[in-house]
Amino acid sequence: MTPPTPGPYRVLEIIPAERGGLCGRAPEGHDTITSDSGGDCRIEILSTTDHMRDVFGSGHGGHIATVPIPLGLAARAQAIANARLLAAAANLLAVCKMQREFIESARNMDNAVQVAVLADVDGAIALAEGKTP
């Protein structure tokens, strides 16, 4: 199975010019950029730090996913939270693997709890890697 695109990923909010978009930084901390080509507000998950090259498609870095932003402030806030979580996915997987190694090597603990936690960590890692635990 092909491994996922290496992280880190980051969040870039695309705001159409007709909606008053501005390049800069959103209050939530991610970058924003204006699009002159219209379309809906959306959030792009990108695999590079150079957002200008991403947007204009030089092939430097890559596009991971698009998170649509529904109308409404609450819906926008949740879309941003979803995008933030998606952008952390590669990092979450790496840290899950570190946790697994640590828990497996730890001693002097309740074995039943250790086994249960390891099973949950293994399940999440397998899911993220597209494998059956």
Place this chain on the structure above:
Amino acid sequence: MTEHTNGPWRQRVGPTTHPLIEDERGRTIAVVSVQHDVPVLAASTDMLAVLKQAREFIDLIGSDDDAVQIALLADVDRAIARATGVQP
């Protein structure tokens, strides 16, 4: 701070131009560019939940090497903060 849409998130079953990640109610979370990125993205909510659970466990247990434990917990906390925007 607003939380993410509740998991589990899963890939939509069926042919589409690009794979979709949806929540349990069938609402689109994201449109993914390439298939090989779908599993890790769709598993985000599962990984975050397990990371928090395992963090509690690691925090409780003793370690032969406290420096390793402290460093790991710091990495876990950074990952949770990055994923949620909130310090654990």
